[in-house]
Amino acid sequence: xxxxxxxxxxxxxxxxxxxxxxxxxxxxxxxxxxxxxxxxxxxxxxxxxxxxxxxxxxxxxxxxxxxxxxxxxxxxxxxxxxxxxxxxxxxxxxxxxxxxxxxxxxxxxxxxxxxxxxxxxxxxxxxxxxxxxxxxxxxxxxxxxxxxxxxxxxxxxxxxxxxxxxxxxxxxxxxxxxxxxxxxxxxxxxxxxxxxxxxxxxxxxxxxxxxxxxxxxxxxxxxxxxxxxxxxxxxxxxxxxxxxxxxxxxxxxxxxxxxxxxxxxxxxxxxxxxxxxxxxxxxxxxxxxxxxxxxxxxxxxxxxxxxxxxxxxxxxxxxxxxxxxxxxxxxxxxxxxxxxxxxxxxxxxxxxxxxxxxxxxxxxxxxxxxxxxxxxxxxxxxxxxxxxxxxxxxxxxxxxxxxxxxxxxxxxxxxxxxxxxxxxxxxxxxxxxxxxxxxxxxxxxxxxxxxxxxxxxxxxxxxxxxxxxxxxxxxxxx
Numbered sequence: 281x282x283x284x285x286x287x288x289x290x291x292x293x294x295x296x297x298x299x300x301x302x303x304x305x306x307x308x309x310x311x312x313x314x315x316x317x318x319x320x321x322x323x324x325x326x327x328x329x330x331x332x333x334x335x336x337x338x339x340x341x342x343x344x345x346x347x348x349x350x351x352x353x354x355x356x357x358x359x360x361x362x363x364x365x366x367x368x369x370x371x372x373x374x375x376x377x378x379x380x381x382x383x384x385x386x387x388x389x390x391x392x393x394x395x396x397x398x399x400x401x402x403x404x405x406x407x408x409x410x411x412x413x414x415x416x417x418x419x420x421x422x423x424x425x426x427x428x429x430x431x432x433x434x435x436x437x438x439x440x441x442x443x444x445x446x447x448x449x450x451x452x453x454x455x456x457x458x459x460x461x462x463x464x465x466x467x468x469x470x471x472x473x474x475x476x477x478x479x480x481x482x483x484x485x486x487x488x489x490x491x492x493x494x495x496x497x498x499x500x501x502x503x504x505x506x507x508x509x510x511x512x513x514x515x516x517x518x519x520x521x522x523x524x525x526x527x528x529x530x531x532x533x534x535x536x537x538x539x540x541x542x543x544x545x546x547x548x549x550x551x552x553x554x555x556x557x558x559x560x561x562x563x564x565x566x567x568x569x570x571x572x573x574x575x576x577x578x579x580x581x582x583x584x585x586x587x588x589x590x591x592x593x594x595x596x597x598x599x600x601x602x603x604x605x606x607x608x609x610x611x612x613x614x615x616x617x618x619x620x621x622x623x624x625x626x627x628x629x630x631x632x633x634x635x636x637x638x639x640x641x642x643x644x645x646x647x648x649x650x651x652x653x654x655x656x657x658x659x660x661x662x663x664x665x666x667x668x669x670x671x672x673x674x675x676x677x678x679x680x681x682x683x684x685x686x687x688x689x690x691x692x693x694x695x696x697x698x699x700x701x702x703x704x705x706x707x708x709x710x711x712x713x714x715x716x717x718x719x720x721x722x723x724x725x726x727x728x729x730x731x732x733x734x735x736x737x738x739x740x741x742x743x744x745x746x747x748x749x750x751x752x753x754x755x756x757x758x
Contacts (some may be wrong), residue, residue: 329354338396349400349421356393358428371444376431383436385573390432397425416591423587426580437573452620455570455726455749456560460619466558466715467659468626473550475509476665477695478522478684480545486522487550488684489514490669497522505644506707507550507695517671517682528673528680539673539680547667547686548693551654552705553630553712556719557623564722574610574744581607582742609752613739616751624747626657628727631720632734634696635708643707647696654694664692 325343328336329350337343337351353359357377362368368375382388401422402414414422438446438454449459458465475489475498485500487509497520498510517523522543531539581603588594614621635646655662667684686692697705698712706712709720726746729735735745 332359345400346415346417346421349397349418349425352393352397352400353421353424353428356390356397356425356428356432358394358424372431373435373439373442373444376428376435378432378435378442382432385433385436388432388436390428390436394425394429394432398422398429401425414590419587419590423584423591426583426587430577430580433573433576448618451752452750453561454573455746456562456564456722457620457624457750458559458561460623464558466555468557468657469553469555469660470654470658470662471552471554471660472662472665473507473509473552473697475550476667477505477507477548477550478543478545478667479548480522480543481687484521486520487514488517488522488669490666496669502642503644504642504707505646505695506642507548507647507697508705508707509550517669523671523682525673525675528671529675531680532673532676532678536678539678541680541682542685543682544685544687546688546693547684548648548695549651549654549665551649551658551662551694551696552699553696553709553716554699555713556627556716557659558715559623559627559719560722563718564725566725570726570746570749574746574749577610578607578742578744607742608739610748611740611742611744612748612751614737614745614747614751615739618750621747621750624723624750627719627723628734629653630657630696631723631727634698634720636720637710638706638708643695647707649694649696651692651694654696662694 325337325340325347328334328340329347332354334351334354338348338355340348343351357379359377362377363375365374379389382390385391401418434446435442435444438450440450440453452459474491475487477500478486478488480486483503485503485505487498487500487507489496489498489509492511492514494516495511495514496517498514499520500506518525518528523541527541528539531541584599584603585594588596588599593599629649633647633649635643639646649657651662651664667686669682669684671680671682672678673680697707698709698716700706700712709716711717723746727734729743735743737745737747
């Protein structure tokens with residue numbers, strides 16, 4: 281039996297390329313099972329196990345926890361018969377006996393039986409369980425149950441064809457991410473507003489719209505920094521305090537041939553977010569299964585590592601190399617060439633800067649990105665506006681150039697506002713048009729942890745982010 285299992289291990293390692301850790305573990309499990317099968321046990325429980333009468337074992341009060349847990353593995357499909365099936369070489373679903381009727385993990389025969397096997401054999405945190413020392417056999421079964429659960433959950437939830445392959449398209453579909461080739465994918469429609477925000481060196485905040493004749497200036501007297509134009513409160517530029525008739529007269533006197541007024545302050549363009557890519561094929565909620573899936577995987581890996589310590593196998597490279605390889609495949613730092621990743625990065629950058637709800641203390645530090653960040657995120661042209669205006673002096677009819685000298689010209693900002701309907705914008709996205717709110721909220725749910733904080737994209741930190749999950753089936757970026 282050991283020779284057969286060793287050969288099987290070599291075949292598995294050579295053939296499977298989809299999830300290398302899983303099949304390295306299967307090889308190791310096969311060797312362990314070969315040794316476990318030599319344990320002497322007595323009674324009907326053994327006979328029932330040998331003849332795959334698993335239901336009789338699980339319901340027999342005289343069977344040990346080891347025997348019952350072994351029966352639950354059998355009910356889940358985890359058996360030598362499945363490992364040795366010729367089809368198992370090319371189809372992991374066959375290798376672990378996934379039922380054809382299992383189309384979702386929750387409530388499946390696999391989830392039910394692996395969970396029960398784990399319950400019967402310990403919590404994975406060492407060799408003591410419920411104040412009793414777990415023997416080697418129970419720890420081994422606990423280990424196997426985690427292996428089976430890892431493989432089964434992946435192929436039940438992601439491999440929807442099902443053909444035993446985890447294609448990038450299936451991973452994307454599982455996360456409800458719409459393909460960029462989908463006709464409903466849409467685009468990030470962001471336009472530069474006709475007005476810009478100017479904060480005078482004296483601290484006064486203005487919105488200036490040179491094309492809005494006789495109403496070129498709006499003073500943000502409350503200093504909300506919301507970037508939303510209020511045409512009712514707008515005034516001619518000579519009436520709003522930023523420029524006076526005296527300034528024009530002085531400019532003409534000082535330089536009659538080219539009168540110029542320079543006004544110093546910081547400038548931010550106002551970026552109107554009209555639409556955001558329709559990233560998701562379905563409405564994303566906090567209960568989306570991809571969240572639990574990613575977190576659960578690393579918890580199971582931690583359990584495997586704890587069981588290896590209990591089994592005295594912590595230094596076994598057969599195990600540790602495989603586990604580390606898989607951990608870096610899924611906990612990968614989100615560096616890959618998947619085009620969806622760059623789209624998500626751009627939108628997440630906007631989300632992290634944006635105000636979700638109306639702010640009672642203003643938006644000075646909210647909804648603000650760099651000009652370059654908005655230019656990168658937009659699928660529409662973002663052109664830097666002119667910060668100069670020519671005015672006709674009403675007294676002399678002479679043209680005067682007014683330059684708003686941006687003290688932050690090298691780091692120009694972009695203030696985001698969100699389209700609410702065809703005629704209005706607001707400085708927060710919760711009440712924006714659904715196309716914006718749905719994508720922003722969906723990405724927040726998928727990108728944040730249970731405390732509402734963004735999950736880091738750090739390789740090997742035992743946290744799986746959405747972007748790392750997207751990269752799990754892709755080659756790393758060069």
